[in-house]
């Protein structure tokens with residue numbers, strides 16, 4: 402009696418798992434393309450200005466032409482990375498602190514790096530909103546428009562200082578969901 406109850410529980414549990422697995426296979430959902438990284442690995446503020454947007458896209462190689470099939474875990478990583486990028490700007494030890502403590506060419510390079518970090522933060526925010534809309538059916542259009550305007554401004558600022566030295570901050574954090 403005891404064992405047969407367990408058998409029933411197990412077989413009910415197994416079928417509960419079997420159904421979503423079949424649906425997944427049927428939809429041919431794409432596997433995730435992102436892995437959890439430290440901020441130091443996914444930040445783009447080293448090097449020079451001018452190419453920030455492409456650098457962000459290279460670090461987060463989502464298929465932007467097929468947002469509806471982005472893996473939900475990739476969305477979670479993008480959302481976590483966006484938060485950490487924002488912290489790297491405004492929290493203790495971030496760009497704002499570093500710029501205030503620096504002067505001359507060091508401060509200039511940090512300011513260039515801060516704009517590149519804004520491109521990182523805003524691109525991840527727009528991407529996250531777009532994916533959330535595509536896979537979860539949310540209407541994020543107003544926020545997407547607002548944040549895209551900010552993103553485009555910061556991309557223009559980055560392009561306008563193309564070739565200038567850019568300095569990152571040694572900020573600890575990662576993009577684990």
Ligand SMILES: *[C@@H]1O[C@H](CO)[C@@H](O)[C@H](O)[C@H]1NC(C)=O
Pocket residue numbers: 519551552554555556558
């Ligand atoms: C850059 O992004 C910020 C949001 O982080 C926004 O407030 C600002 O207007 C943008 N502007 C420029 C000129 O880069």
